[in-house]
Amino acid sequence: MKNIVLIGFMGTGKTSTGRLLAGRLNRTFIDIDKKIETQTGLAISEIFQLYGENHFRQLERDVIFRVSRYHNTVIATGGGVVLKQENMIRLKSTGIIIALTASLETILERTSRRGVRPLLDCEDRAERVAKLFSDRANLYMKADYTIDTTCLPPHHVAEKIIGLLREGRHLRGRSKS
Numbered sequence: 001m002k003n004i005v006l007i008g009f010m011g012t013g014k015t016s017t018g019r020l021l022a023g024r025l026n027r028t029f030i031d032i033d034k035k036i037e038t039q040t041g042l043a044i045s046e047i048f049q050l051y052g053e054n055h056f057r058q059l060e061r062d063v064i065f066r067v068s069r070y071h072n073t074v075i076a077t078g079g080g081v082v083l084k085q086e087n088m089i090r091l092k093s094t095g096i097i098i099a100l101t102a103s104l105e106t107i108l109e110r111t112s113r114r115g116v117r118p119l120l121d122c123e124d125r126a127e128r129v130a131k132l133f134s135d136r137a138n139l140y141m142k143a144d145y146t147i148d149t150t151c152l153p154p155h156h157v158a159e160k161i162i163g164l165l166r167e168g169r170h171l172r173g174r175s176k177s
């Protein structure tokens with residue numbers, strides 16, 4: 001079976017939803033940022049601080065290329081994975097792409113913890129979020145499906161994804177409830 005790949009802006013719930021979805025479908029869960037952290041022994045914020053964003057994007061690309069060879073997994077990506085077209089081509093070759101979205105207010109609230117997301121560690125977070133969001137909106141829209149998570153907790157989002165995939169005949173059999 002194809003992978004299920006979650007893309008979307010920071011704070012849209014990719015990791016929590018992905019973990020729950022993988023549990024429901026009995027699949028392996030892969031979190032790209034976690035893989036980069038395990039591989040380097042550094043937190044994402046440390047990689048940005050020590051080596052810069054370009055280096056992080058290269059590490060991200062390498063992990064994407066590796067995990068795109070897998071099948072039957074659930075993959076949660078980092079928000080910037082859409083910035084490299086080659087990432088999306090790889091992920092799409094073996095996966096169904098699902099974009100999670102949320103309102104800007106919700107994103108700001110969900111990403112308010114400092115020191116975790118280097119791109120949002122700045123004076124005017126609202127301005128930065130709005131700018132990054134509008135720069136990337138078209139890229140997220142290329143997904144096969146889009147789900148607005150503003151008013152939905154992750155387990156409802158996971159349910160919705162299962163429903164959509166069944167309708168589209170991307171899933172077989174029954175999932176655990």
Ligand code: S3P
Pocket residue numbers: 008009010011014015033044077078079080081116117118119
């Ligand atoms: C990033 C999102 C982060 C992480 C890194 C860069 C981005 O992941 O990959 O800080 O460019 O949007 P989350 O979307 O899981 O926060």
